Amino acid sequence: MQLNSEKDIAASGAQVAWLKNDNTKRCVLAYIHKPRFGRIANPQLQPIWSVLADGGVTLMLAGHDHEYQVHRKKNASGAVSSTGVAEIVVGTGGRSVNPKTWPNSNPPLAFGGDTFGWLRLTLHSTSADLRFLPVVGSYTDSRTITCNP
Numbered sequence: 001m002q003l004n005s006e007k008d009i010a011a012s013g014a015q016v017a018w019l020k021n022d023n024t025k026r027c028v029l030a031y032i033h034k035p036r037f038g039r040i041a042n043p044q045l046q047p048i049w050s051v052l053a054d055g056g057v058t059l060m061l062a063g064h065d066h067e068y069q070v071h072r073k074k075n076a077s078g079a080v081s082s083t084g085v086a087e088i089v090v091g092t093g094g095r096s097v098n099p100k101t102w103p104n105s106n107p108p109l110a111f112g113g114d115t116f117g118w119l120r121l122t123l124h125s126t127s128a129d130l131r132f133l134p135v136v137g138s139y140t141d142s143r144t145i146t147c148n149p
Helices: 014-022 043-054
Strands: 029-031 059-062 068-070 086-090 110-112 116-123 127-136 141-146
Touching (some): 068 141
């Protein structure tokens, strides 16, 4: 499902209402421009995140931050949870990348800030295989995300 991080993100908005009505499927992938828990966190996206996590969404892809990040699965309140939403930020295809270190004490599972690249997703009925492939640079990453029950 495609979401809009720029408009209509309030808990009382039409987008959140739509999510609540359409958030009943298994192994769902959502994508949005700004990440909820990226290097630059966007707490205004909490209403959307809560609905995604409560509905069992497995994976949320985002861009905006010019780096690659893989975050642990988190529940509706943002706490690490084995049945939460895994957030993947892939903003490495634009005009620049951010060769910075992680700014706080809660680093993601993977962080590549100095490599232009793209994410190859292979979707299965109960999982998703992710592989970050460099275009310029040497950073790589691969992993499997298991769908929530």
